[in-house]
Amino acid sequence: MAVYTEVGDDELNAFIDTYDIGRVTSCKGIAEGVENTNYLLKTDRNDFILTLYEKRVDRKDLPFFINLMEHLAASNIACPTPVKDRKGRILRELAGRPCALISFLQGMWVRRPRPDHCAELGKAMANLHLASLKFDGARVNSLSLKDWRPLFEQSKLQADSVQAGLADEIEQELNRLETQWPQGLPQGIIHADLFPNNVFFIGDKLSGIIDYYFACTDALVYDIAICLNAWCFEHDGSFNITKARAMLNAYQAVRPLSKAEFDALPLMARGASLRFLLTRLYDWLNTPAGAMVKPHDPLEYLRYLRFHKHIESASEYGLDL
């Protein structure tokens, strides 16, 4: 939650003049987005989000993200739409940063998702996956299986300072996933960060999905595994099978899972747990005290990982094949 880059008023007005969107009436930095700077920009015609891409986003990935958003919007997936300037350009530069102007998406994210929210999510995720099959861009997942061990090596020596035995437990899980990780599952573009704060609702209805800056090419069922963790556990760490069933079956109603995907889900869920455990562990150990962003608790994902270890079949998540 931060504004990393300030934009001067003259600079902003000159920038907006290159678009056919009316005259700026307000521009406020919003306290969302850890990676980028976001302004809620109002003109006399409409509201927009102006995103300035900060250094954690690789510039060479930006055309992929922008093209994906355009493709999804054109496929009637509820998501922000990049806005073209008078010359037809989307990716621009402002205040020394790459930037893009994006339509404002109405809605709010739910702090405590209910089963009906999870069903809405399942349906929207399946539609997103289907639409992505017709998208010709591709991006390697930079946080997939092969990346976990190098990431772990950076935290290994300090891991037990967070919890005794953690390094050994991660090591064993890595060994297992590296030998058993399923291959040949249906691939496509996954969102890869479908946490509740990236999914907007108006009332009970999903109004859109934002923040495509982790999107990449990977097994579609891996996106579902990420959502099992992000949406279906309660604050006390218990797994809510009603929510999982609602999400999974709403997904299947749009895009039925193959037998291979069904069988892979428990291991995918372990992988998804380990991926967030590792990035959170790294951030936990490397975020200076008093920093602007408070790191998330890595142990939350250790608890999820342990839960999934005991799952023998995806039917235990409430999934009917």
Next chain:
Amino acid sequence: MAVYTEVGDDELNAFIDTYDIGRVTSCKGIAEGVENTNYLLKTDRNDFILTLYEKRVDRKDLPFFINLMEHLAASNIACPTPVKDRKGRILRELAGRPCALISFLQGMWVRRPRPDHCAELGKAMANLHLASLKFDGARVNSLSLKDWRPLFEQSKLQADSVQAGLADEIEQELNRLETQWPQGLPQGIIHADLFPNNVFFIGDKLSGIIDYYFACTDALVYDIAICLNAWCFEHDGSFNITKARAMLNAYQAVRPLSKAEFDALPLMARGASLRFLLTRLYDWLNTPAGAMVKPHDPLEYLRYLRFHKHIESASEYGLDL
């Protein structure tokens, strides 16, 4: 620039239901306001600012601030208007904080004010002062002459670590101001924090003044002195008399200064410099490294103070009596 207090969606919806303002469609924390948490709240009818008052604002002062905003809005001063709930209440509670819902004010603050902006400011400040004369609330200035020495005592021993000789220079100035500070000047409600980021413009026209949380009863000309510092110095530290002249004469066109105010202005400007030098010095010495808010440079105000020491008459600011 921070969101200190998170508001849950259910809690927010229940809160907004107690107002007749439509249905919430979006609510984003905005990265403005060092003291409070501010959300830009959108409903299907209008935009609002939802302010949650954090601990640096004294609860007992809140009715004064709210009543002042109501009075100014009713007096056709361009400022945010507090919104009443269905029971006619303005000051409410949300997420354990006192809070108020306030109309959204269009406009942007100017990073580099020009003389025409300064003239707009002068006129609006004079109108604000005149309107405040009909307001029956009062609030003691908690950062006036009598408060400067106790504030200085908290930084005195470390002051020379910021600049050699600083403690002595402040001490001498304090001695002088304590003996020469003018009494009996016309009083009223002053804004007391009229920095460019609190004054919105649409194009060249002032659209409103925000952030009344330092407003207090004091000499009206002291507000002008604060603005001389905040608006009329260039980034290189030079004083721009064209801007000062524009501001002062636009002010006078609405509310002419008395001879006593004219004579007092140079000393008021020294006092205004010392006040911000002292608060900035305190923050500079007491803000932990890596804190969310970067402290302002106190020495900027030392330079202003030294400038005003050489002023013998307000006519040197471009002011015609």
